[in-house]
Structure formats: C-alpha cells, structure tokens
Amino acid sequence: MIEIFNIEFQNPVFIASGVFGFGLKYKNVTRSVGALFTKGITLLPRMGNPPPRIYETPCGIINSVGLENPGVKEFCRSILPRIKKINSRIFVNVAGFTVEEYAQIVEEIGDRVTGFELNISCPNVKEGGVLFGQNPKMAAEIVRVVRKRTRCPIIVKLTANFCDPLKVGRACIDAGADGLSLINTLYGLVFDIKAKKPLITGGLSGPAIRPFALYCVHRLRELKVPVIGIGGIMTGRDAYEFLLAGAKAVAIGTAVLRDPYAPLRIIEELDTLLKGGK
Amino acid sequence: MMWHLVKIINKEWLSRDIFSMEFTLHGLKPAPGQFFQIRINESYDPLLSRPISIADYEKGRLLMIVKIVGRGTEILSKKKTGDEVLIFGPLGKKLKIKNKKSLIIAGGIGVAPLYFLAKSLKKARIDFTFVYGARTPSELVLKDEIKKLSSRAVFITETGSNKAGTALSVLNELNLAEYGAGYACGPRAMLVELKKMNLQFPVYAFCEDFLGCGCGLCLGCAIKYKGSYKRICEDGPVFELKGLEFND
Ligand SMILES: Cc1cc2nc3c(=O)[nH]c(=O)nc-3n(C[C@H](O)[C@H](O)[C@H](O)COP(=O)(O)OP(=O)(O)OC[C@H]3O[C@@H](n4cnc5c(N)ncnc54)[C@H](O)[C@@H]3O)c2cc1C
Ligand SMILES: Cc1cc2nc3c(=O)[nH]c(=O)nc-3n(C[C@H](O)[C@H](O)[C@H](O)COP(=O)(O)O)c2cc1C
Ligand code: FES
Secondary structure, rough: OOOOEEEEEEEEEEEEOOOOOOOOOOOHHHHOOEEEOOOOEEOOOOHHHHHEEEEEEEEEEEEEEOEOOOHHHHHHHHHHHHHHHOOEEEEEEEEOOHHHHHHHHHHHHHOOOOOOEEEEOOOOOOOOOOHHHHOHHHHHHHHHHHHHHOOOOOEEEEEOEEEEHHHHHHHHOOOHHHHHHHEEEEEEEEEEOOOEEEEEEEEEEEEHHHHHHHHHHHHHHOOOOOEEOOOEEEEEHHHHHHOOOOOOEEEEEOHHHOOOHHHHHHHHHHHHHHOOOO | OEEEEEEEEEEEEEOEEEEEEEEEOOOOOOOOOOOOEEHHHHHHHHOEEEEEEEOEEOOOEEEEEEEOOOOHHHHHHOOOOOEEEEEEEEEEEOOOOOOOOOEEEEHHHHHHHHHHHHHEEEEEEEEEEEEEEOHHHHHOOHHHHHHHHHOOOEEOOOOOOEEEEOHHHHHHOHHHHOOEHHHHHOOHHHHHHHHHOOOOOOOOEEEOOOOOOOOOOOOOOOEEOOOOEEEEEOOOOEHHHHHHEOOO
C-alpha cells in the first residue's frame, strides 16, 4: 500500500496511458495494478493516424497512433462506468488542442475519477500536444485553467523532447499541479530507404529510452512533489531504480505490448526487492 | 488468452526460406484466421512478438508455417525440434465459414492460414477450389497436402515452365459465377488487385501486417474498413475485402 495525494494505492505499479486501451480486456491485470492511466481522451472523437502506426526499432518502438479515442462524452457514457467496476483508481489522460479544451474535458468528467493526467506531451498530433509541453508558460497556463475547474489531483505528463522537464515541471507545480509524470515518448524517425522518404515519425518508447527517462525523473527530485516514473520499465528491478531516483510510483508502457501480463510480474518482482530480497 | 510454453515436436524446412513448426497444445478450439504471438527471444531486441497464423490444428497438434522475411523470423528459424517457444493466443476473431461453394486464393506464404481454412471447409463438406500462386515452384509449400484436400487445386508460379502467372491470373480461367464465397491471403498488392477485380461474391481477406501488442490494446495495427480504423489483431485479421480501403 502506498499513499500519494492522500489517496491510497494498492501498489506503486501503474499502467501508462495508451498501451492498455481502457483496461477492459485483461481485467485481472487492471484489477491488480495501483492505478490505470487511460488512453488519451480528447473533447471530440478522433480517428487517429493512418498506418503504419508502430515500427520496431532497437529495443524499442516508434508509435504514431494519433490519439484515437471515442471522445469525452462517449468515454463517460459507455467506458468509464465499466473501468470503475474493475479498478477504482483511474487517472484520465486528458489531451486538449486548446487550453480551454483541457478544462472542458476535465469538467465533463468531473469527480468521477481519481484524478487527471494532463497530456501536454503527445508527439503524434499536429496541434497542441508536445508543443504545449515544451513551453513552461503554456504548460502553466493549462494547469491554471484546469485547476479552477477541478479539485481532483492534477498530474502533468511531461515531455523531454527539446526542453527541460525540470523547468516545465516547476512551472506546472507553481500553477497548481499536484504531481508530475514523465517521460512521454521521445521524437523518433525511420526512413524508407527505397522510397527515400520517412516511413514513420512518432514517439520512441521501450527499454531504449529507459536510462534517459530515469535521468529525467532523478532530475525532478528537487521539486519535492510526487512523480510517476515512466519509460522503458520492463522488470521489477527497472521499477525499483525509478523509485530510488525519487519516483513515488511507476507506470508501465511498452512492456505491455510485449506481454499484457507484464504488470503482474513487475508488481511481484518489485515487491520482492522492496522487502529486501533480490 | 494466455502464454503457452510449447515444445517443437517437429521442425521442417519446406523450402529455402520457409519452415514449419509443430507443437502439442491441447484444449484449443481455434478458427481459421486466428493466430499466435510468438516470443522471439528473451532479450529486448527484437522487442515485440511476431504474429503467426494457425496453419492447422487437429487433436492437440498445432502447425505453423513461417517464411523468413526479417530478423524476427530469421531468429525463429534457428529453433530446432525439441526447443521450447513461448506463444500467446489464440488471437483474432473467429471466422465463420460460409456454407457456399468457395474459392480460396493464396499468394505466397498467405497459404498458411488458408490451409487451415481449407481443412475446415472440407470438414464442413463445403465444396471449394484452391488457387495457389508462388514465385517459384520450390516455394509452393504444402502442395501435396492441398491436393489431398481438393481435386480442384490450381498451382501457379511466376517462373513456371509450362504456365507462368500469379494466383489472380488463374481466376480469369475459372467460371466465377459458380462461387458464393472467397477467401484470400497474400501480399498487400495481391489484395489490392483482387479488390479491383470486384468479384460478385463476398471475399474474406486475411490481413497480415506489422502488429504491436497483437491483442487489441495498443491501437497500433489500424486498417481502414468501411470508413473507420479497425484493429487487424482484434477486429480481424479477416475482413470482407469490399469494405477494406487501401490507400494505394
Ligand atoms: C495475423 C497475422 C498472421 C500472420 N501469419 C503468418 C504466417 O502464418 N506465416 C508467416 O510467415 N507470416 C505470417 N505473418 C507475417 C509475419 O508476422 C511477419 O512476416 C513477421 O512478423 C516479420 O517479422 P520479422 O522480424 O522477420 O521481419 P521484420 O524485420 O519485422 O520486417 C520485415 C520487413 O517489413 C518491414 N517492416 C517492419 N515493420 C514495418 C512496419 N511497421 N511498417 C512497414 N514495414 C515494416 C521491414 O522493413 C522489413 O522489410 C502474419 C501476420 C499477421 C498480422
Ligand atoms: C502505443 C502507445 C500509445 C500511447 N498513447 C499515449 C497517450 O494516449 N497519452 C499519453 O500521454 N501517452 C501515450 N503513450 C506514452 C506512454 O504512456 C509512455 O509515456 C511512453 O510510452 C514511455 O513509456 P514506455 O517506454 O514504458 O512505453 C503511448 C505509448 C505507446 C507505446
Ligand atoms: S496490435 Fe495492438 S491493437 Fe492490434
């Protein structure tokens, strides 16, 4: 049992946004994790990007899913009640294209969830996304506007693409955020050498980014706020490193694509380590 | 759905770059089109599993047929009889076969899931023609097995001595009005061409593409079907060809 934002979580292993749908399929996994970050939710439904959406790279993948989701209304109507039956600890990953949209999405969901994870770091959309997250002023503005509309915990999901997450993170905390999660995917590109043009541009994730993610989390410890560590965590040992670096909890992303049951194994392995085993 | 650690009871080379693996795995009720995610190795490179169709399943004997096209399948090809493999599944929607005279169109390694389909049709006593094209005669794997299933099997290769062509070029020689359903699997270009032929009966296309999770979670395997994106792994991998929108 751990406590963050005065809320109890059964363990510090969460599921990262976008890799587990809405947690409705492998229910025993959803039930067993500390919390679920949902797929990014936008104000209006989104079809997502054309294929190819995933490309494998050394020890990682590049994805360009493009925030495919049913929109906040449909999410609240048909999906949220079903997730809540499986795990009550739910953070909705909120993806706006304008400052006001973040607030509208949060307001629509209200206090039906544990909290919100403001996604200001998605590299796979043309407007908003990572552009908000690279700019401390924009990021703070989003937090300020959302803060006025909810009393639930606000986590800001940071990017480390061409910016210092410490600066953006500090601005978000000053503006009223309760915690930070990082990192979102890193910019990545693969060329089609026959066509001589990009085959996929998107976000790099997986073990390839883990040391960098760990560095970023460690860098944020001076803020002394709850941090959720994300990036390439495949084992309990990886998770433990993030906790040692200052994270209160971790979230599992790409590992789930390799094995939907990975979170169960990671929970067990981490538990052993925390109890002093090896 | 779960992981199974299965032992290869028989591994065989069917051509220079196509091999088969047989496993024992009891208790499944798989349907044609379904597949397994195969763990390639325990290191993180390659990171993701590879989807391979069920080429046959009978009395707990599971058959897969794999063509080497890249690193993952190359690593897999090094496995020997007696080695163990981690597989996850069966995945994908169960295809309901139609009780209509059927046309099976296989291009290259696309034959793998269609062999299982043909056996299912045979079991259900549904009449079918099996058209199978490959690049060269040695790449026509499972030829004898297919002959046993259907007296009307047509084989063709692009380099064939008496007759050269592709699976699609054979279709022009058939009386297509006889058929009530079609099943096709092959390279994307073949499906695109087949769609253009606008056959008058429903054709079910087995789509093979790069997957992420393989089990409906990541939205990484989009294919456009009737105006919206569907997941190949979870909503497919079999879709009615008419509804598929290829962007080329
Ligand atoms: C449902 C399903 C069933 C299948 N059944 C079978 C089967 O029974 N037998 C069989 O042999 N194969 C089957 N396949 C195909 C098989 O999964 C692939 O051939 C295999 O995953 C290739 O892995 P690899 O590591 O060997 O090749 P890779 O190195 O991953 O890729 C091979 C080629 O594809 C390109 N490529 C890789 N990723 C992408 C991408 N995201 N976008 C565009 N190009 C890319 C690479 O550049 C390379 O040229 C099936 C696929 C699906 C989806
Ligand atoms: C397929 C896929 C979809 C993702 N979708 C989202 C999303 O909707 N919102 C978000 O904030 N992050 C999204 N992410 C980023 C992950 O939540 C995570 O931050 C990142 O992948 C790094 O962690 P990992 O290396 O463990 O995957 C996605 C990642 C992947 C691989
Ligand atoms: S591969 Fe992940 S949803 Fe299909």
